[in-house]
Amino acid sequence: MDTSAAKANLEKLDRQVTREEVEDAIRTLLIWVGEDPYREGLLETPKRVAKAFKEYCAGYAMDPRDVLYRTFEDAVGYEDMVVLRHIPFESMCEHHLAPIVGNAHIAYIPVGRVVGISKLARLVDGYARRLQIQERLTFEIAQAIGEVLKPKGVACIIEAEHFCMKCRGVRKNGSRLTTSHFVGAFSSDHGLRQEFYQRLRCEALPTGAY
């Protein structure tokens, strides 16, 4: 794509898209799959889908890192690993607009500042509620914690099912993708990673998950 075409595209993106245009696009999709968008059952569908997409993609309206700025400093002296397992999330794959449903597991080693555990869950949601690939989601969560809390290290593991793989294409139901990203001490210290895996394994995770 030449520069002027790319610029024209960006200008198009900048312009406010109306709700009517989105609903028209969904009606077009309904016709494309063989439906009559004006039959009774589908009359309200474009409106519902438009609203649902705003919810699936609510993460674009925020900087997820903002939730990490309220920290507790009275945990000074706590230098052990903080682990939050099984943070459920729903995201959407950017290749097929199909759901990605899974769990994130996060660990960090604080230096003076710790964050409320609900904030970690909200951080995951902020990045998950965008069009994603799982690898980037994992990276963004770990990097955000690293940048804002400046801990000794951060680990993030995500395991998720991709509905684009479950319901279309190869249709492999039940296969799960596991991704990990390590920052600071976790990337250099094999022992720390082992401890993290051990803590994940010690409860709830199915044997052999890692």
Ligand SMILES: [Zn+2]
């Ligand atoms: Zn996909």
